Amino acid sequence: MAAPTPERAAVSTRPQVMAAVVQDRYGPPAQVLRVAQVAVPTPGPDEVLVRVRAVGLNPADLFLVTGRPAMLRAMTGLRRPRRGGRGQDVAGVVEAVGSAVTSVRPGDEVFGQGGMQGASGTLAELAVVPESGLAPKPAALTFAEAAGLPMAGLAARQGLRVAGVGTGTRLLVNGASGGVGHLAVQLAVGLGAEVTGVCSGRNAEMVRGLGAVRVIDHEAEDFTADGEYDVILDNVLNRRLRDVRRVLAPRGVLLLNSGNGGRVLGPLPRMAQGSLASLVSRQTIRAFTSGPATRELVHLADLANAGEIRVVVEGTYPLADAARALERVATGHVAGKVVVTVP
Numbered sequence: 352m353a354a355p356t357p358e359r360a361a362v363s364t365r366p367q368v369m370a371a372v373v374q375d376r377y378g379p380p381a382q383v384l385r386v387a388q389v390a391v392p393t394p395g396p397d398e399v400l401v402r403v404r405a406v407g408l409n410p411a412d413l414f415l416v417t418g419r420p421a422m423l424r425a426m427t428g429l430r431r432p433r434r435g436g437r438g439q440d441v442a443g444v445v446e447a448v449g450s451a452v453t454s455v456r457p458g459d460e461v462f463g464q465g466g467m468q469g470a471s472g473t474l475a476e477l478a479v480v481p482e483s484g485l486a487p488k489p490a491a492l493t494f495a496e497a498a499g500l501p502m503a504g505l506a507a508r509q510g511l512r513v514a515g516v517g518t519g520t521r522l523l524v525n526g527a528s529g530g531v532g533h534l535a536v537q538l539a540v541g542l543g544a545e546v547t548g549v550c551s552g553r554n555a556e557m558v559r560g561l562g563a564v565r566v567i568d569h570e571a572e573d574f575t576a577d578g579e580y581d582v583i584l585d586n587v588l589n590r591r592l593r594d595v596r597r598v599l600a601p602r603g604v605l606l607l608n609s610g611n612g613g614r615v616l617g618p619l620p621r622m623a624q625g626s627l628a629s630l631v632s633r634q635t636i637r638a639f640t641s642g643p644a645t646r647e648l649v650h651l652a653d654l655a656n657a658g659e660i661r662v663v664v665e666g667t668y669p670l671a672d673a674a675r676a677l678e679r680v681a682t683g684h685v686a687g688k689v690v691v692t693v694p
Contacts, residue, residue, distance in 0.1 A: 365446070367391055371475030372673045373435040377418030380674040380681070384416065384437065392471040392479040396451040399480050401461060405498035405667075406473045406691045407440035408680050409530060410609075416677060421615045436472025437673075438691070439465050441480060442488055442498035452482045454645065460488040462652075464501040464643040474673050476693055484643035489655040496662040497655075499530065499688030501643065504651045504660075506608060507535035507584075509641040511542065514582040514604040518543030523598070525574065526586030527563060528554035528686050531608060535584055536561045537660040544582075549574045554686045557663065574598070584608060587683075592624055596634060605636040663687025669694075 369391050374383045394400045416437060418424055427433060442462040445455050455461055463485035465472070471479045488497045510531075516522055522539050526532040527548030539546050540562035548563035555566045567574045575594040581603050583595060588609040599605055607621060629636045654660045665687045668676035673691050680689050 365391060369476040370670060371472065372437050372670065373472075374416060374432055374437060375435060376431050377416070377424075380413070380416050380677040384674040384677070386671055386673070389436075389475070391477050394447060394449045394452075394479050396449040397482050398449045399445055399452055399455060399461070399482055399485055400447040401441055401443040401473075401478050401480055401485075402446045403441055403473055403475060403478050403693045404443040404494035405441070405693065406438045406673075407442075407499035407501065407503070407530075408438075408676055408689045408691065409440065409502045410680060411502065412437060412439060413677055413681050419614055434472070436475060436478075438472040438474030438478070440498050440501045441465065441473040441478055442494040443478075443693075446477060449482070454482060455485060455487075460494075461485045462488045462494075462497040462501060463645075463648055464505070474670065474691060476670075481643070483645055484648075486645050486648035486652055489652040491656045491658065492662060495664050495667055495690045495692060498690050499662040499664055500534070500651055500655065501648060502641075503530035503688065504534050504538075504662075505643065505647055506531045506641045507538050508647060508651065510584055510606050510608055510639055511535060511538055511582075513637070513639045514584070514606055516542050516544050516582055520544040521547075521579065521581045521600075523547045523549065523574065523578070523580040523583045524563075524586070525549045525569075525583065525589075525595075526609075527558045527561075527566070529586055530685065530688050532584075532586050533558065533561055533663055533687055534660060535586075536563050538654075541654070541659050547574075547578070547580070549587075551684065557686060579603075582606065587611070588621055592621060592636070596632075596636070599634055602633050603635070605634065607636070607638045664690050666690075667692045 368388045371389045445459045465480045522544045528550035546563045547565040548558040549567045552568040558566050578598045584606045588611045667690045
């Protein structure tokens with residue numbers, strides 16, 4: 352009998368169960384999330400099994416846990432989640448690869464993002480992630496820092512591209528100290544933009560240190576009261592659309608990047624309002640979507656390795672405290688990223 356290949360040998364000796372964060376109903380994180388022993392997932396032909404070292408949390412994870420806004424349930428399950436695993440961003444070490452995977456191999460350090468309906472969640476000891484959502488981990492970043500980069504970094508990068516941010520662009524970032532915001536500030540500065548950040552006063556020095564030329568404390572000052580910006584990246588949606596448009600240049604671009612809104616439709620009414628306003632104005636108001644792509648992740652990794660962007664990690668939590676970590680995200684006042692680590 353032929354000797355097994357190294358990959359097949361690794362599969363045969365791998366534990367059959369693992370610890371993972373799961374849920375079987377929607378609700379507040381502390382009430383519906385638990386750590387359980389589940390079967391180790393098997394990667395498909397174009398998938399990678401990653402031994403998880405860290406997981407970055409995002410507002411999108413909170414929406415999936417709570418089932419709010421309710422419109423998301425059309426994709427995730429109307430009465431209960433179709434998939435019990437949670438977590439999307441990940442950094443770790445490749446454990447095994449599918450038969451069609453060519454870009455990584457066992458032992459490689461990687462980071463990236465799984466999809467909402469992927470084979471498994473990343474809040475686990477082992478997770479299956481599509482090859483197309485992974486890239487080599489930036490050597491300059493720790494696993495915790497790398498895990499905070501994928502979803503937020505991709506949203507920031509792709510949003511700035513959609514708006515045409517470049518040299519001399521006057522950009523305002525509402526929510527500049529958050530996950531997407533603090534990366535957008537750095538990316539925009541690297542593109543030559545003049546950045547104004549809106550955040551709480553306690554995070555002002557952090558945002559200024561990331562390159563913002565002006566920081567507005569939203570608790571003490573109304574950012575819609577004065578000024579004119581070519582692009583506004585609104586990660587919060589906490590002001591009326593007409594007020595935000597008041598400080599948008601006549602041909603400016605307003606990017607709506609938040610799932611906040613009503614319990615049922617979330618941000619959809621604001622998006623529809625913006626689309627209608629764009630039809631009767633020279634201003635452009637639009638939402639945008641972003642998704643994992645290896646080439647985009649490689650670009651972010653290159654910037655991190657060159658020291659042009661850094662990931663601020665506010666705090667780390669063990670896997671057993673994933674619910675508490677997600678409750679911290681729910682406050683809406685995270686400075687940078689919240690990360691769950693898996694020893």
